[in-house]
Amino acid sequence: MSLSPEECTRIITMVQEGRSQRSTTGTVGVSLSTVQRVIQRFQKTGMNIGRPGNGRPRCTTVREDRFIVSNMLKIDILDAVQVRNSLQEVHHNNVSSDTILRRLREADIKRYRPANGPKLLREHRVARLRFAREHIRWTDEDWSRVIFSDESRFCLFTNDGRRRVYRRPAPLLRVSDDSSYYRQACFEEKVPFGGGSIMVWAGISAESRAELVVIENGSLTAPRYVEEILNEHVGPFLVNMVAHSIFMQDNARPHSAHLVNAYIQDVDITRMEWPARSPDLNPIEHLWDEIGRCVKQRSPAAAILRELRNALVEEWSNIDQNRIRKVNSMAHRLNEVIRAITSSWRKYNVLKCQKSFLFAD
Structure with missing residues (x-):
């Protein structure tokens, strides 16, 4: 369990004041093993936070995360491969499809069965x-x-x-x-x-x-x-x-x-x-x-x-x-027909203007 520096400082203070580690768990709301790790780390390093990890850095920025989510929700894209290709074309960042799926899960976007209906052309x-x-x-x-x-x-x-x-x-x-x-x-x-x-x-x-x-x-x-x-x-x-x-x-x-x-x-x-x-x-x-x-x-x-x-x-x-x-x-x-068609055309015109702006010389 990951604790903030303030929570670690609170645990260390309570133990130094004489409270047992078990009673500290009930007050802070964490497990006994978590309290023990915080105390052991403080005794060895004198720090209330852990050492910087050596894990793999995040391969997308906050702006690119927003781009992934907005593309999936606002444009007619149905799979992660198309979102990845669009990200590479606009932001020049080549990531995997698994990364796209992870960013969507972080935004609480899940996969569902699409609604179905007849294919409508512009004249329809x-x-x-x-x-x-x-x-x-x-x-x-x-x-x-x-x-x-x-x-x-x-x-x-x-x-x-x-x-x-x-x-x-x-x-x-x-x-x-x-x-x-x-x-x-x-x-x-x-x-x-x-x-x-x-x-x-x-x-x-x-x-x-x-x-x-x-x-x-x-x-x-x-x-x-x-x-x-x-x-x-x-x-x-x-x-x-x-x-x-x-x-x-x-x-x-x-x-x-x-x-x-x-x-x-x-x-x-x-x-x-x-x-x-x-x-x-x-x-x-x-x-x-x-x-x-x-x-x-x-x-x-x-x-x-x-x-x-x-x-x-x-x-x-x-x-x-x-x-x-x-x-x-x-x-x-x-009313639903008018709302759906007018809103889709409005979004299409906005996206068309955005794309022309992005790829303008």
């Missing part, structure tokens, strides 16, 4: 920002006129990485417990292609929902989308909605085909222009996740596709409409 970000600014002043009454629709695929056997098992840590396993690492309760089996899957379509609004449609006998094409979805479900759903209802669909290929556009124009369906690669703006995505959890928690679990189909239909009908109304938080989603 511009479209998302334009959509958010155009609809940011919409009220709850305005959004209640929108029908949000989407398709989702559910596999018979899924491995979402959320399951956890309980066992001893690997270094603490006894010889008789070596098999517990691979025993059945601690092992999750994988089935190729999820054992089969089912695609479904649904639509929701603040006050009602459409029937869950199971898409069977092949994939969803533009003609099937017109006949089985738009004609049979979206049309009747819009009739029962309030006046001036708006239909929302994403930019999947079956949705953007000429056949679909012609049908929507012929039947006079008002369609919302939706920005590409924006599933996070669709509140129905939260319901897909909730249905998947409910189906997985059913007992007994679905063993064949017919049972999975029946479970999906049943869980969809069991969702409370208040739950659907709760996830329909479009104002919050649009």
